[in-house]
Amino acid sequence: MPGKKADAEAFASRWANKGIENQDTQRFWIDFYQNVLGVEDAVSRLEFEKPVSTDASAHDGYIDVFIPSAKTLIEQKSLGIDLAKEETRQGRKVTPAKQGNAYAQGMPLSQQPRYIIACNFSDFWVFDRERDSLCREPLFRLSLAELPKNLAAIQFLKGGAEAPATISRAVSVEAGKIMSKLHDQVAEAFDDPDAPENHHALSVLMTRLMFLMFCEDSGLVAPNAFRDYVSHFQAGDLRRGLKDLFVWLDTKDEDRDKYAESWLKKLPYMNGGLFREKTEIPPLSENFRHTLIVEGCQEFDWSGVSPTVFGSIFEGALSHDHRRANGQHFTSPENIHKVIDPLFLDGLKAEFDEACAKPVAGGARTRALKDLHEKIGGISILDPAAGSGNFLTESYLCLRQLENRILFELQGVQASISFEESGDRDVLVSLRNFHGIELEDFACCVARTALWIAEKQADADTAKVTQRVYQELPLRDYEGIVNANALRIDWNDVVPSDEVDYILGNPPFIGNARLEDSQKEDRANIFGKSAGSLDYVACWHKTASEYMAGHHIRCAFVSTNSICQGQQVEPLWKPLFENGVHIDFAYPTFEWDSQASDEAHVHVIIVGFSREHIKEKVLFDREGTPKVVGNINGYLAPIKDMFVSRRSRPLCDVLPMVRGCQPTDDGNLLLSAEERDALVAREPEAEGLIRPFSMGAEYIKGTSRYCLWMDGIDPAVLTKMPITRERVQRVREFRLTSTKEATRRKAETPWLFDEVRPPQEKSYIAFPAVSSGRRKYVPTGFVTNGMIPGNKIYYVDGGGLYEFGILTSAIHNCWMRAVCGRLKSDFNYSNTIVYNNFIWPNLTDSHRAEIEMCAQAVLDARSSHQGSTLADMYDPDNEFLFPDLMKAHAELDAAVESAYGVDFNGDENKIVAHLFNLYAEKVGE
Structure with a gap:
């Protein structure tokens, strides 16, 4: 567990609006190490004013702070110094980070740090020299005020770990650890935790607790309201207390007991279906109570958890073998964008730029922006292998961000634009247009909760643009994630195909050799005798191609790379191509980046396809650079469609192999x-x-x-x-x-x-x-x-x-x-x-x-x-x-x-x- 949030808050308060490089650097970093990171031997870990030289005859300067155990060099500046501004140092203009990098290059190779931190007492800019040897762009930025919410991001400074690629990833991984701990402590209390009804009850309980902790830290409920409620119960009574709480949260204000305890009255009506179902809660231990109150509510700030990487929390609560059996792997935001950017987001952003470029006179710009606003508000997306909702959540957030840009531009064009007259019509992107199908009950619960969190975060961002207050609670009912086997139900029963614009996701990664009997039956129902040695993911491609028939739907799936190689190409892609399907864009094989702590090493492709006649296809190279081509065949090659079948003898007159x-x-x-x-x-x-x-x-x-x-x-x-x-x-x-x-x-x-x-x-x-x-x-x-x-x-x-x-x-x-x-x-x-x-x-x-x-x-x-x-x-x-x-x-x-x-x-x-x-x-x- 990272250092205590209260200690970080006290540190941030002590150092707010102060800090002079020559006077305070040592006290600041010793205080940080001892009281934020909780390292007792801080003084021995830190080296101050370390001389460094790039010339054998004389040293060029002094490193402000060097942390050998964390492979980190800190270039400290006084409060108010712009960390992006270049200043003249040793005869050349450099930013603080580049100055620190020059010092790093002057050290012996074996001692050179990996990380450079530029700090001005109010901001920490962290650079990774392995990713960016010139220290041009920081890995992440963190303000002093944000430090208590993001303790997970700076744990690498203790030594022996890597800095996170993003703050949200570090926070979400830490959240996953907490949820996994709570999950295990509840699971062991069930008489049979693997029984379907108990597994479902556990899923529901975990997502409710997660949502309540998020509400508490993000301001949706009164500060510490949930923690205070839980604290009123001893472990033996907590089971009953949570059951009563869930009933209370699903009871409208007018129907509530007016004589209820004060700590219960602090929590508002939630609605949305999250607390409606009556599920079992087993007897809870003192360890569970302590973890929930101290680690969950008191020490960790849930407002910084990215709903897109909420899948890591789901993963943390399941065993590796369980995920493997169902082919579950969760996508990083970076890889999600490899799907949604070429599928729809790049095109919408281009339309936004075109709209903004139109003349203001005559209202052309305003009309174009409003038309685009209506368009994105009507976009409907289906993920038929939704998992914990990462694809849907990131798509929703990106469309809300684009909507905010449109609203901002409309206000700029029409300063007195009035949203009050149209009620909530300024927000057109709605969760009602985001649909999913998922086999795992737990994942459905997580996906719904992630989308609710995404909606609340997006509303807060939109409020900054429109200066309006949006309904925070109660939640709107949302049942868009259906718990079912996507290969055994009609997708039209989830959402009619004439109402869908895009299908996306990452269906299960299960190779032919690892299919269970029920999965082989799924495949046989879809492909019949032609199934051959096809991977499980091929079932989603064929089902999607049939669902989109007669409609302007485009689809993109992350898939096992074998469906575009060797013996699987012909049985999958030949009938699809013959039935009017075209590959619109594709990424060749790349290594999967999962949010899991026990990250799965799999290799995948991305294939975007439709029945549309798109002249310019896009084929990405192994570095992710797009190239426009005339056609992409089943081998992801930029040539006409053809298939290489198994052949017992060489086509040419050569020696046999x-x-x-x-x-x-x-x-x-x-x-x-x-x-x-x-x-x-x-x-x-x-x-x-x-x-x-x-x-x-x-x-x-x-x-x-x-x-x-x-x-x-x-x-x-x-x-x-x-x-x-x-x-x-x-x-x-x-x-x-x-x-x-x-x-x-x-x-x-x-x-x-x-x-x-x-x-x-x-x-x-x-x-x-x-x-x-x-x-x-x-x-x-x-x-x-x-x-x-x-x-x-x-x-x-x-x-x-x-x-x-x-x-x-x-x-x-x-x-x-x-x-x-x-x-x-x-x-x-x-x-x-x-x-x-x-x-x-x-x-x-x-x-x-x-x-x-x-x-x-x-x-x-x-x-x-x-x-x-x-x-x-x-x-x-x-x-x-x-x-x-x-x-x-x-x-x-x-x-x-x-x-x-x-x-x-x-x-x-x-x-x-x-x-x-x-x-x-x-x-x-």
Whole structure:
């Protein structure tokens, strides 16, 4: 728990409107460390006036405050100094942050701080040198007065932690910890916390408590009204007290008991349905009472919690396994904007700018602004996998912010504009237009509460513009979040499709291999027999496409990246495209940024689609830069729609690529180097049965691994080798327990691999099936030592320099990245999808000779670094260490492009477009 809010308030009061750099810096920061952060050894943690030099002969200045344990340097200024203004220091003009950064650069590299804080006693500007090495924009700003509400944001100064990317994120994470603690303390009091009725009751209780604490800190109820009420009850009576409170909050003023206790009368009628349902509350412990009163009500300020990242509170109250089973992952505001900005917000902002640019004379500007106001007030949004409401909440807040800008401009044009005559018509963006479907009951409760909080915060902002007082309480009824399985109800029963403008969200991230039986049934109901190996998220894409038929609806989902790669592209996107769906914009694979404390590492895409005929599609690159293109196909490539199907033989007349041998042995036929040595020492005759072996990972890393290879052996031999025979026996037992009939049949020959496909030639090209998505080239090479390739290696038997040159070229790797499957962000190569559909160049003898020469140069460059593995040499972070290898690859790439008759200089989009065109010509599309 952060330092106490009361201590921070006292600190802010002590230092309000005072502070001289030369006199007060040390007292200020020692006071801050001791009384706000609660660090007892503050004096030993802080270094003052530390000399620093960028010149060996003389130091340039002194660091005001240096905190080694927090990797932080503080540039202190007196009260009133503008932290954004440049002043002349050491002969050059710099802001305080840049001055501190110059000092940081003058320190030894091992001591350089990560964070720079510019402070003038009334404001703290925190800069992160890892994000912005020039200290141009602060990570966040925090005023002295705001400090008590944002204690979570400055906890990194204690040391050993990172500064938050935003204040709201830090506050919300801390809120999540408190709610998780309260959740666990109530859950353990239920006789069966996992019973559906108890889980629901717990969900309702948590969201009610959260909302009441928010109301107390944001001024919607009298200061400390909720805390004082709870404090009147001992733990044994608190259960009854909360039940009475919830009834009171749902009772209109005229129906209330006029003789009720004074501490109950302080709390107003709430309405909105939040307190209407009668649910069970178990006996509550003294620990719960203490957490609620001290940590929840007294020490933490809930007014700073962002309703958009309210999902972190929901996450904090659920186990990781529970979220994983349901594919629940919660989106950061930054990633939400990757969806809503291109879907609708960018367009609305452009319309606002156009309206503001119209002439005032004649009323054109006013009419345009009012028309836009009416438009955004009518926008209706559906999230059919609403979770804790993050997408809906952020969309609502952004539309309210745009509405505030419109209202401000209308007042500027028409200074005497009167809103009083139209009642509440100045606020047209309404929660009534925000709809959601969510399977988890708890999430529904959280989503509704988050939207209520968002409405109250937005009303406060609008009041600053219009100078009007908006109805704070009671809440308006809101039932826009429906608790249901979105794949088993008609979305029109939630909101008719002719009333919806946009569909958005992040449906569950569950891959085909992890689907439960009920989820497989959902998928089968939607796709029928064509479901194949589709991920669960594909169900939302198809359902949305059917819901939007005949209407001007646009949709965008965050999705697992596999639906636009490998075998899933055709069964999902081909029928959608044939039925009039178009991809309007897309983000390629990026790593998910969750608000969870145990953040889930998943890799996703964003696909925006509709039945509209939008000429200019937008494809974002991996850095998030938009590019206007004519079409985006199912592989998220800027070319015409086409599909790469599994193919058993290569399209071109080339050597076949074969998948390696699969053991299915529970590890009994495979040996580490140590196991090999131990086996040979005890059973020397086994040495003739041992061969080098590798899956793709070992091949890339250069790890030695071996296998027992007994293809063609007389089984009678094993009777004289008891240790090897025991290993074979364990293989048999393992295969017999398999649920697959084919595997059980292989128990009849347990000394053999499950799948026996050894190379026949003395030399073959090994191509690892799985490789890091960060690599430009999959590390491919020749094998000549008789190594048995495992099932995570594909191989070209008898392949030579020409085949190696093509397979290791940028052109083949670009094709792979476009069409292969993925394991998270890793490439998951397939001979049937990638190799067999790859179009090889029409060769001349000179082109072949050039490619072979360049391929040999790549091998020569590798061999000059004998101590380095393929993993070392092809790590993108190490490329500068192997300039000869990178040069050899560049020359090989140029030679291969020349063989194709193109000169794209490695431009991946152009290469992929060219290969797709060649593929279309070959298959007649």
